[in-house]
Amino acid sequence: MALILVLIALGSIAFHLVSPWWWTPIASNWGYIDQTLIITFWITGFVFAAVVLFVAYCLFRFRHRPGRRAAYEPENRRLEGWLTGLTALGVAAMLAPGLIVWAQFVRVPDHASEVEIVAQQWRWSYRLPGADGRLGAAEIRHITDENPLGLDPQDASARDDIVIDGDDLHLPVGRPVKVLLRSIDVVHNFYVPEFRAKMDMIPGMITYFWFTPTRTGAFDALCNEVCGVNHYAMRGRVVVDAEPEYRSWLDQQKTFSHFAAGPRGGRNAQLSDRQDR
Numbered sequence: 160m161a162l163i164l165v166l167i168a169l170g171s172i173a174f175h176l177v178s179p180w181w182w183t184p185i186a187s188n189w190g191y192i193d194q195t196l197i198i199t200f201w202i203t204g205f206v207f208a209a210v211v212l213f214v215a216y217c218l219f220r221f222r223h224r225p226g227r228r229a230a231y232e233p234e235n236r237r238l239e240g241w242l243t244g245l246t247a248l249g250v251a252a253m254l255a256p257g258l259i260v261w262a263q264f265v266r267v268p269d270h271a272s273e274v275e276i277v278a279q280q281w282r283w284s285y286r287l288p289g290a291d292g293r294l295g296a297a298e299i300r301h302i303t304d305e306n307p308l309g310l311d312p313q314d315a316s317a318r319d320d321i322v323i324d325g326d327d328l329h330l331p332v333g334r335p336v337k338v339l340l341r342s343i344d345v346v347h348n349f350y351v352p353e354f355r356a357k358m359d360m361i362p363g364m365i366t367y368f369w370f371t372p373t374r375t376g377a378f379d380a381l382c383n384e385v386c387g388v389n390h391y392a393m394r395g396r397v398v399v400d401a402e403p404e405y406r407s408w409l410d411q412q413k414t415f416s417h418f419a420a421g422p423r424g425g426r427n428a429q430l431s432d433r434q435d436r
Contacts, residue, residue, distance in 0.1 A: 161222075164215035168208045175204065186353035186378060186399070188335075188371040191263065193355065195256045202253050264356070267369045271335040274328070277308050278340070278347035278360045280387050283380060283395040284308055285328045289319025289414055299343060309343070310415050318416045321409070327396045328380075331405040335371045348384035351397055357383055372399040 185193065221229075273294055275286040286308055288294050295310055295317020302309040307324045310317040330336055340349055342360035350357035356370045382393035400408060 161215040161219040164211050164218070168211040168215075172204065172208060175200065182355075183352050185355060186372060186374045186376065187355060188373060189260075189264075189355040191256075191260045195260050198256050199253050202249055206249060264368055267337045267367070268335045271337045271369055273337045273339060274330070275308075275339040275341060276328070276349050276360075277343060278349065278382065278386075278393075279343040280345065281382070281389040281393040282325060283328075283349070283393070284325070285323040286310075287321040287323070287409070287412075289321055291316055291319060294339070295320050295415070297341070302343065306415070308415075318414065320415045321412045322415050323412060327377075327398050329398045329400055329405055329408045330372050331402050332372050332375050332399050335369060337367060337369045340366045340368075345386050346384050347382050347386050347393070350381045350383035351378050352381070353378045354397075359384060375399045375401055 182193065273288060275294055275297075277284040277286065284307055286294060286297075293316045295314040297309045297311060297317070299309050301311055306312070308322060310320060310322075338349070338356075338358075340358055340360040341364075342362045344362065346362070347360040348357055349360060354370050354372070356368050358366045358368045360366060377396055377398045380395040380397050382390055384390075386393065398408075
């Protein structure tokens with residue numbers, strides 16, 4: 160049994176070092192997330208190996224032998240003090256980097272643009288500011304087929320908001336963006352592995368995070384919170400473009416006024432949108 164425990168400890172360390180199950184290449188500014196995970200791996204890996212090897216040593220050193228009797232020692236204040244102190248030190252060492260990164264994670268740069276991501280079973284929708292550079296108000300009670308995100312029709316700031324329903328979200332490379340997260344029905348979680356950034360989406364609340372895309376490409380967006388029977392299929396795509404391609408894509412998108420106009424007024428609304436831009 161002691162040999163088996165030694166093999167488990169050494170095998171776990173070897174698997175971690177040579178495993179192909181590492182994270183995908185990063186595509187945002189959150190390299191701090193990777194560093195924090197590596198620190199956590201080192202601390203927990205050391206503790207795991209130390210505990211398992213200590214148990215293996217005890218099994219071998221104090222194995223049963225004829226005529227040997229175990230010593231009964233119900234308390235050892237010195238040992239308890241060392242264990243408590245080392246455990247507290249290890250927990251602090253794991254929490255400190257995470258708290259530092261978290262402070263940066265929620266401190267949005269002043270010049271960051273905004274995008275809203277709306278989740279519902281089982282799809283993603285997006286909203287970008289229009290010509291006025293502001294996102295208008297939205298409430299669930301306003302949701303209709305022509306208004307899938309529930310924008311307030313009486314809010315002038317909402318009329319030029321760009322609505323993307325059932326399509327890819329595009330972002331410009333190298334520009335910080337604040338992601339506002341909203342759920343219409345149940346708890347969801349918007350997660351792009353390459354961005355190392357995610358956040359729960361709570362009905363009735365607006366949560367947020369920010370990041371800066373650092374390389375162009377198309378990246379899968381996943382729901383990272385079990386949200387129902389089709390949770391596995393709740394996927395989307397975020398495309399990071401160079402500035403010219405992003406502007407070209409943005410000029411082709413429809414605004415809330417276009418959706419609200421319906422089939423008859425759609426062409427006039429689209430012409431008006433382009434003039435506003």
